[in-house]
Every structure is written in C-alpha cells, then in structure tokens.
Amino acid sequence: MTISIRSVEKKFGRYPALNKVDLEIADGELLALLGPSGSGKTTLLRTIAGLEFPDEGQVLFDGEDVTYASAAARRVGFVFQQYALFKHMTVAKNIAFGLDVRKGQDKPSKAEIARRVEDLLKLVELEGLGQRYPSQLSGGQRQRVALSRALAVQPSVLLLDEPFGALDATVRKSLRRELRRVHDATGVTTIFVTHDQEEALELADRVAILNQGRIEQIGTPDQVHDQPASAFVCGFVGEANSFQGEVSSGRFSAGALALPASGVRDGAAMAYVRPHDFVLDDAGFEVRVDRAHVQGALTTVNATTLDGRRIEISASRAEAARFQGAVRVAARKAHVYAA
Amino acid sequence: MSAVATRHRRATDDPTWAKVLVIGTVMAFLALVLILPLVAVFAEALRKGLDAALAAVSNPDALAAVKLTLITAAIAVPFNAVFGLCASWAIAKHDFWGKPFLITLIDLPFSVSPVVAGLIYVLVFGLQGWMGEWLLDNDLKIIFAVPGIVLATIFVTFPFVARELIPLMQEQGTSEEEAAVSMGASGLYTFWRVTAPNVRWGLLYGVLLCNARAMGEFGAVSVVSGHIRGLTNTMPLHVEILYNEYDFVGAFAVAALLCLLAVVTLLLKTALEVAQPDVRAGRGGH
Amino acid sequence: MWRARTLDDDQTMTADTAERRPPAKRPLFRRRSAIPGFGLTMGVTLSVLSLIVLIPLSAVVLKAAQQSPAEFWTVATSQRALAAYRLTFGAAFVAALVNGIFGVLTAWALVRYDFPGKTIVNALVDLPFALPTAVAGIALATLYSPNGWIGQFLTPLGIKAAYNPIGVTIALIFIGLPFVVRTIEPVLRDAAEDVEEAAASLGASRFDTIVRIVLPALAPAWLTGFALAFARGVGEYGSVIFIAGNMPYKSEIAPLLIIIQLEQFEYARAATIAVVMLAVSFTMLLVINAIQAWSRRFA
Numbered sequence: 001m002t003i004s005i006r007s008v009e010k011k012f013g014r015y016p017a018l019n020k021v022d023l024e025i026a027d028g029e030l031l032a033l034l035g036p037s038g039s040g041k042t043t044l045l046r047t048i049a050g051l052e053f054p055d056e057g058q059v060l061f062d063g064e065d066v067t068y069a070s071a072a073a074r075r076v077g078f079v080f081q082q083y084a085l086f087k088h089m090t091v092a093k094n095i096a097f098g099l100d101v102r103k104g105q106d107k108p109s110k111a112e113i114a115r116r117v118e119d120l121l122k123l124v125e126l127e128g129l130g131q132r133y134p135s136q137l138s139g140g141q142r143q144r145v146a147l148s149r150a151l152a153v154q155p156s157v158l159l160l161d162e163p164f165g166a167l168d169a170t171v172r173k174s175l176r177r178e179l180r181r182v183h184d185a186t187g188v189t190t191i192f193v194t195h196d197q198e199e200a201l202e203l204a205d206r207v208a209i210l211n212q213g214r215i216e217q218i219g220t221p222d223q224v225h226d227q228p229a230s231a232f233v234c235g236f237v238g239e240a241n242s243f244q245g246e247v248s249s250g251r252f253s254a255g256a257l258a259l260p261a262s263g264v265r266d267g268a269a270m271a272y273v274r275p276h277d278f279v280l281d282d283a284g285f286e287v288r289v290d291r292a293h294v295q296g297a298l299t300t301v302n303a304t305t306l307d308g309r310r311i312e313i314s315a316s317r318a319e320a321a322r323f324q325g326a327v328r329v330a331a332r333k334a335h336v337y338a339a
Numbered sequence: 340m341s342a343v344a345t346r347h348r349r350a351t352d353d354p355t356w357a358k359v360l361v362i363g364t365v366m367a368f369l370a371l372v373l374i375l376p377l378v379a380v381f382a383e384a385l386r387k388g389l390d391a392a393l394a395a396v397s398n399p400d401a402l403a404a405v406k407l408t409l410i411t412a413a414i415a416v417p418f419n420a421v422f423g424l425c426a427s428w429a430i431a432k433h434d435f436w437g438k439p440f441l442i443t444l445i446d447l448p449f450s451v452s453p454v455v456a457g458l459i460y461v462l463v464f465g466l467q468g469w470m471g472e473w474l475l476d477n478d479l480k481i482i483f484a485v486p487g488i489v490l491a492t493i494f495v496t497f498p499f500v501a502r503e504l505i506p507l508m509q510e511q512g513t514s515e516e517e518a519a520v521s522m523g524a525s526g527l528y529t530f531w532r533v534t535a536p537n538v539r540w541g542l543l544y545g546v547l548l549c550n551a552r553a554m555g556e557f558g559a560v561s562v563v564s565g566h567i568r569g570l571t572n573t574m575p576l577h578v579e580i581l582y583n584e585y586d587f588v589g590a591f592a593v594a595a596l597l598c599l600l601a602v603v604t605l606l607l608k609t610a611l612e613v614a615q616p617d618v619r620a621g622r623g624g625h
Numbered sequence: 626m627w628r629a630r631t632l633d634d635d636q637t638m639t640a641d642t643a644e645r646r647p648p649a650k651r652p653l654f655r656r657r658s659a660i661p662g663f664g665l666t667m668g669v670t671l672s673v674l675s676l677i678v679l680i681p682l683s684a685v686v687l688k689a690a691q692q693s694p695a696e697f698w699t700v701a702t703s704q705r706a707l708a709a710y711r712l713t714f715g716a717a718f719v720a721a722l723v724n725g726i727f728g729v730l731t732a733w734a735l736v737r738y739d740f741p742g743k744t745i746v747n748a749l750v751d752l753p754f755a756l757p758t759a760v761a762g763i764a765l766a767t768l769y770s771p772n773g774w775i776g777q778f779l780t781p782l783g784i785k786a787a788y789n790p791i792g793v794t795i796a797l798i799f800i801g802l803p804f805v806v807r808t809i810e811p812v813l814r815d816a817a818e819d820v821e822e823a824a825a826s827l828g829a830s831r832f833d834t835i836v837r838i839v840l841p842a843l844a845p846a847w848l849t850g851f852a853l854a855f856a857r858g859v860g861e862y863g864s865v866i867f868i869a870g871n872m873p874y875k876s877e878i879a880p881l882l883i884i885i886q887l888e889q890f891e892y893a894r895a896a897t898i899a900v901v902m903l904a905v906s907f908t909m910l911l912v913i914n915a916i917q918a919w920s921r922r923f924a
Contacts, residue, residue: 051350051822051825051826052349067844071822072350072825072826072829072830075828076826077825078826080822084823085820086820086824087923088841088842088923097824098828098829099830100825101828101833131629135922149827150826150827153828228901231759349911350821351822352823354831357831358738361733361734362734362738364727364730365730365731365734366746367744368727368731368735369746369750371783373748373749373750373753375768376761376765376799379767381826383764422669424664424669425670426670427666429670430669430670432660433660442678445674447678447682449676450909451682451906452859452861453758453880454860454881454883454899458685459682459684459685459899462681462684462685462688463680465685466636467892469889490677493676493677518694520659525661526665528663529660538744542773545728548754548755554757555757555759557757557759557862558758561862561892562884575758578759579759579867582763582867591763594760594763594764595680596757596808601755601756602754602755605752605755613744
C-alpha cells in the first residue's frame with residue numbers, strides 16, 4: 001500500500017510538531033523516520049496511524065483520504081515502544097486480539113484464528129510460548145509478541161515507534177535483524193521511528209531525516225550519509241568534524257584548512273569532513289597528533305591543527321605507525337554549507 | 340481549520356454521548372445518596388425556624404454534649420497522633436522482621452465493628468470485667484464515664500494518623516535522616532528538624548481525618564457510655580436520644596452542627612490535597 | 626605507654642598473637658539501622674498497641690471461650706443470630722455491589738473527564754468518611770420513612786424502604802460509597818494509555834476496548850474496593866440503627882444483637898456474636914491480601 005503525506009501540519013499548543021511535511025512512501029518499502037527527540041517523527045508516525053489528527057494537510061492510503069479516519073478504521077499495525085501488551089491475557093490471546101474483536105462476517109473461525117496465531121508465533125520464533133503471560137517473558141520476547149500481534153490483522157502498513165528503545169544492546173541488534181527478516185517475509189509497507197542513526201542506516205530501504213517538524217532529507221542510507229543535503233543531516237548522520245569559516249569564490253577556508261566549495265554562496269559557512277575522509281597528504285595542512293588509538297580494524301587519531309582546532313581522523317590499522325608527531329593531512333571529501 | 344481536527348475523537352477518548360451519560364448518572368447517584376441527606380438535616384433542623392434550632396443547640400444538655408465531644412477529641416487525636424509518629428518512625432526508618440504483620444495489627448481497629456470496639460472495653464473495665472473489682476475498690480469509673488468514652492474513641496481512630504504517615508515516610512526514605520545522623524545529630528533533633536517538616540502535611544491530613552471520626556464516633560461510644568444525659572453523652576449520642584424522644588428539631592439541630600463539622604473537614608481536606616498533591620502517598624480505601 | 630604502631634609491630638603480629646586477643650563482643654541488640662530512636666519508638670508502639678488494641682480484643686475471645694464449644698455453637702447459630710447474619714451480610718453484599726457499579730462510573734468520571742463541579746464531586750465522595758454515622762442514620766431514616774421526602778413516593782408503589790432490609794441496604798450504600806471509588810482511582814490514573822491505543826489500532830471499538838482491556842485490568846482494585854465496602858458494611862451500626870426497624874428475626878442487624886445481649890448482661894453471648902463478626906473481619910482481611918497477591922502475578 002502506498003502512503004502519501006501532503007503538507008501536514010500539527011501544533012501542540014503553540015509548539016509546531018509537524019511543519020508542512022510532505023512524504024511519499026512506496027508499497028512494500030521499509031522506511032526509517034530518523035531524528036532527535038522533539039523532531040516530530042513520533043507525531044508523524046502517530047498521524048499516519050490515526051492516533052493523532054493533523055491541523056492541516058492530508059494523509060492518503062492508496063490514494064484514499066484517511067486523514068480523519070479513526071485508528072480502528074485504517075487497518076494499521078502499530079508496535080509501541082513499551083510494547084503495550086495486554087497483561088491479563090496470554091500471548092496467544094494478545095496476538096489473536098485484533099481478530100477476536102471483529103464482528104460478523106469479518107471474524108474468522110476459531111480454528112482459523114488459532115492457526116494464524118501459530119503461524120505468527122513461528123514467524124517470530126516464539127513457538128510454544130502461546131500460553132505464557134507477558135509478565136513471564138523477557139523484553140525481547142515481549143516485543144516480538146507485540147510485532148506478531150500487529151501483523152495478525154494483516155495490516156496494510158506496519159508502524160513501529162522506537163521499537164527497540166527499551167531493550168539492551170545485544171537484544172536490540174538481534175531484533176533489528178528479526179524486523180528485516182519479517183519485513184522481507186511479509187512484504188508489508190513498514191515505517192519505523194528511531195533516534196539511533198546506526199539502526200536506521202542498517203535496516204531501512206530509505207531514511208527520512210526529521211528536524212523540528214520538517215523533513216530535511218529523504219534518501220537511501222548511502223545517499224543521506226554520503227550526500228547530506230544540509231548541515232543538520234551531515235552532523236546527525238555519521239561522524240563529522242565541523243569547521244566554521246568563510247567561502248569566497250567557491251573556496252572554503254578556516255585557518256589553515258582550505259576546501260573546494262563549488263556552488264556555495266560567498267560568506268560565512270560551515271564545513272564538515274568525515275574522519276575517514278582525512279588522508280595523509282604532503283600537500284595538505286599540518287596537524288599535531290595527540291593520540292593514535294587502534295580499535296579493531298581502524299585507527300582513531302586525535303589531532304590538533306596549528307590554530308588549535310581539534311579534529312578526529314579515522315585511518316586503517318596499518319597506517320597507525322605513520323600518525324606520530326606532526327603530519328600533513330588533506331580532506332579528500334568535504335561538505336560545505338552556507339551558515 | 341484546527342476545529343476540524345478537534346472534532347475527531349482520539350482513540351482514547353469516549354464518545355460525547357457516553358461522557359454525558361456517565362457524568363449524568365454519577366451526579367444523579369451522588370445527589371441522591373449524598374447531597375439529599377445533607378440537605379435533609381438542615382431542612383429538618385430549621386423546620387420550626389432558626390430560633391428553635393439555635394435553642395436546641397444551646398440548652399445545657401446539648402452544651403454538655405458538645406463539651407464532651409470536644410474533650411474526647413482533644414485527648415484522642417493527639418494521643419493517636421503521637422502514636423502514629425512513633426509507629427511510623429519505627430517502621431519506616433528501620434529494618435526489622437515482621438513489618439507487614441505489625442502494620443496489619445495497627446490497622447486492626449479499622450476492620451472491627453464499632454460495637455465490638457465498645458464491647459471489648461466493657462469486658463475489661465466493666466463491673467463484671469477483668470478490672471471491674473479493682474476499679475470499684477478504688478472508686479474509679481471507666482465504663483459509663485468519660486474515660487471509657489475516650490478509650491473507645493482512641494480505639495476506633497487508632498490507625499488514622501499512622502496509616503497516613505507510614506507510607507509517606509516509607510516513600511520519603513531514610514537518606515536525609517542518615518545524612519543528619521552522620522553529621523552528629525541526635526535522634527530527637529533529626530526527627531524535629533529533618534523528618535517532621537517533610538511529613539507535616541501528611542500529619543495534618545491524618546489528624547483531620549482522625550478528628551472527624553473522633554468527634555463523630557457513635558457505635559463504640561454508645562456501648563460504653565451509659566447514655567447519662569448531661570454527663571456521658573457526646574454529640575452523636577445526644578442526637579440519638581433526642582431522635583428517640585421524637586424531638587426531631589432538636590436532634591437535627593445538633594446533627595446540623597456535626598454536618599458543619601463534616602463540611603469543614605472536607606473543605607480543609609480538599610484544600611490540602613490541592614495545595615500538596617503528594618500528601619496522599621499511601622493510597623487505597625480507608 | 627602509648628606509641629604509634631610501626632611496621633615492626635605489624636610484622637610481629639603473628640597468628641598466635643592475634644588469637645590471644647579476645648574477639649570483640651557482639652552487642653546484644655544489633656543496630657537495626659543507622660537512625661536512632663528505634664528502641665523507644667518501637668517500645669511505645671508495641672506497648673500502646675497491646676494495651677489499647679490487642680489485649681482488649683483478646684478479652685472478647687477469652688470471654689466467648691468461657692463457654693463450652695457446644696454452647697458457643699448454639700449461641701452463634703441461634704435462629705435469631707442467623708437472621709441477623711443474613712440481614713447484615715446480605716445487605717452489606719448488595720450495598721457493596723451497588724457501590725461497585727457506581728463506584729467504577731464515579732472513578733471513571735473523576736479520572737477521565739473534565740466537567741464543572743468536578744472538585745465538589747471529588748470532595749463529596751469522602752462525605753461518608755467525614756460525617757458522623759448517627760447523623761447519616763437519622764437523615765436517611767427521615768428521608769425514607771413513609772412520609773419522608775423520598776419515602777412518600779415509594780409508599781404508593783408498595784415499597785417500604787424504612788424499617789426493613791431495604792433501608793439497611795440504603796444506609797450501607799451511603800457508608801460504603803467511597804471505598805470502591807478511592808481504590809480504583811489511583812489504578813485508573815496510573816493506567817498506561819498505550820494499551821488502549823493498541824486495542825484501537827487493532828480494530829477494537831471503544832466499547833470493546835473498555836470491556837476487554839481496561840475493566841479487566843481494574844479487576845483486582847475493584848475486588849479490593851468491594852471487599853473493603855463489604856467489610857465496613859458488615860460492622861456498621863450508627864447509620865443503620867435508625868432506619869433498620871430492629872425487629873428480632875426480621876430487621877435486626879448483628880451489631881444490635883450484641884448490644885441487646887450486653888444490656889441483658891449476657892456477656893458471653895455478646896462475646897460469641899462478636900467473635901463471629903471478628904472472624905468475618907479477619908477473613909475479609911485475608912481475602913483482600915489474597916487479591917493483592919493474585920494481582921501482582923500479572924504486574
């Protein structure tokens with residue numbers, strides 16, 4: 001199912017949570033809404049779900065206007081950050097809930113419901129735990145129950161609100177892979193909200209970066225990482241050294257650092273260089289190495305420029321020995337934005 | 340255009356018709372069960388005019404009843420307040436085995452019928468009770484006299500202050516007191532300067548409820564009092580006597596006074612809850 | 626003569642010398658906590674508790690125990706006593722049920738809705754706690770007597786509210802009103818909204834969400850409130866005695882039976898009925914604790 005969000009605005013009191021948001025989501029894609037807290041990503045997700053209603057704008061499912069349709073009418077599957085499982089029901093009853101509440105023709109037979117529950121338990125690898133209660137499950141297991149409960153109603157879109165936020169790191173990593181696997185198995189359009197850029201970049205087909213109620217950029221993980229559209233995106237996604245300086249005639253300069261900046265207007269500007277984009281170059285500018293620390297396959301180098309700026313360089317393990325004392329480095333790639 | 344959005348019901352809101360129905364039903368029920376009796380008291384008290392009502396509350400027997408009620412409360416409430424402070428200090432600030440058991444024991448008077456509460460003291464202090472002979476020999480009267488009334492009142496209002504303070508102090512923890520003690524403060528100093536300011540609103544709340552019950556207690560006091568007009572009648576007992584003599588104006592006039600007490604209690608309680616929302620740390624029915 | 630310990634001292638401190646020093650004596654009363662005053666406050670607490678509550682309560686049990694078991698049983702289960710129990714427990718049960726229904730509605734309105742007069746309603750709920758029971762008693766008796774404000778409408782319908790079990794039930798409804806409300810309120814207030822949103826997103830109507838998700842979650846609190854209202858109603862005297870009618874075998878509540886036995890100096894019999902009532906109270910306490918424990922299983 002395709003989703004269109006057109007010029008959606010939402011205020012909470014005087015606080016603009018969503019500020020003219022436009023977004024087109026393709027059928028079957030796995031989209032991440034990424035941004036810091038307060039960026040509006042959860043509000044946007046809840047607006048798609050029907051748990052919030054926009055002040056202005058439209059939400060369309062396959063071209064049909066559902067802007068003010070109730071959550072129950074939209075057939076979305078929603079997974080909450082705190083799982084929101086029904087504590088007084090078994091796992092099986094939780095998963096079956098969306099089917100149990102249907103009335104009349106729509107309601108499948110008891111046998112059919114039981115079969116679906118079994119299939120879903122198998123899908124999320126929780127076979128045999130159907131008769132347990134949520135309080136008897138671990139956090140990761142609870143989240144998988146929440147996921148299968150949302151899938152049981154065969155929703156047209158699956159929405160997840162920071163689904164792994166309440167879990168610890170190892171569980172988070174394994175559940176990420178689960179989510180991808182389940183998505184590929186079911187093919188349902190999936191949107192998830194996260195503030196963890198590593199998670200977004202690893203999982204999603206496309207990533208939408210939100211900041212203060214606006215979408216700053218939408219693109220594939222590679223696109224938002226390698227071609228950030230704004231200073232915010234550049235700083236938020238991946239690591240970056242930032243430099244404050246001036247652009248004049250297509251060249252950026254900040255102290256000893258000089259970078260090409262074609263297409264950027266003259267005046268004050270910010271430049272960002274990723275740590276792995278600094279390379280040893282005799283024609284570059286001089287820095288003094290404070291510390292070179294080997295970590296796995298990489299060397300992290302902390303250095304200071306001649307005018308006192310601290311930068312971080314990421315090099316391969318093999319080059320660690322060369323980063324000593326005073327070296328010359330150059331930026332082979334940089335992102336410059338007018339300030 | 341935001342009116343459009345607000346017209347649409349959020350998933351966790353009830354439909355308007357349901358809200359109206361629920362609120363209407365609740366208000367009707369409360370009006371019938373609570374407000375009507377309250378209004379009836381004042382209406383009956385004033386049936387023969389304000390003068391008759393005032394006369395009923397200012398005759399010697401009525402005044403004696405008021406005086407006894409006040410004396411009883413003046414003894415019972417501070418007694419239970421001090422007990423409550425001791426008990427909550429011991430329970431909340433220290434560790435020992437059997438805490439839930441002790442708390443249950445302190446709560447016992449709540450589960451006991453007021454008549455039984457009176458009975459137990461008759462069995463101990465009455466003429467045929469354990470101490471009956473001894474009291475007679477020493478010309479002391481507890482049952483059918485003021486001390487018995489005070490004792491019975493202390494029993495029924497026993498847990499009120501403790502129940503407020505124990506959860507409150509437990510929630511507040513021991514770190515402030517430990518800090519004070521580690522700096523050399525004595526127990527009493529710590530209690531006075533560190534604990535008391537933290538619990539003063541809970542204490543006030545408990546005292547308020549304790550007082551309302553102490554002044555209004557009927558069943559237990561009825562058993563121990565002997566109903567001697569002018570001597571061992573509290574206000575509630577006086578109400579009973581007048582009512583049974585068909586002196587309705589008199590009975591309701593005194594009852595109206597007690598109603599005023601109740602209303603003032605509720606006002607103070609509400610004011611406290613609004614000003615200090617944390618005052619009810621220990622929730623749950625009385 | 627004191628001198629500072631030097632390294633030599635340490636090195637010469639062998640196992641022998643260490644053993645020859647007697648171990649420090651363990652204090653008899655281990656400090657329970659860093660905070661002083663335990664002994665005093667605990668002592669006061671226990672002695673007051675014993676003197677005021679425990680010892681007098683035991684007097685009732687001992688008095689009842691002065692009879693033989695057979696005598697005890699005869700008094701406890703006499704026809705008059707059984708009639709009194711039926712009335713007291715029956716009325717308390719019905720009253721608690723009524724309060725259970727309206728209590729949920731009241732708590733729901735207080736927690737979920739905003740309406741004019743909400744503060745007054747909230748304060749009013751506690752009126753039965755603040756109002757002396759005798760005052761409530763005469764007010765209700767007057768309201769429901771045959772020509773009372775309400776009674777006058779019921780008489781033509783053939784309903785006699787005062788001086789019979791219906792009156793008792795009405796009085797106990799008044800008395801027990803705050804219990805269910807105040808027990809459910811905090812649970813409802815703390816209830817997370819996301820479960821309701823989850824149910825809605827799965828296609829449940831508002832009605833289904835409330836009936837299948839919200840109310841079951843309230844069950845332990847409701848049962849606790851019900852049990853508290855019931856327990857309170859069973860022992861109630863002041864508000865009931867005026868409206869009850871007090872005819873033996875017909876409209877006599879158990880506490881009145883105790884008083885009548887007392888007035889006839891039948892102390893043992895009074896104590897017997899009292900013991901039965903205490904047993905019921907303690908059972909209710911156990912039931913309430915059991916409900917709490919059961920609810921924790923799902924938390």
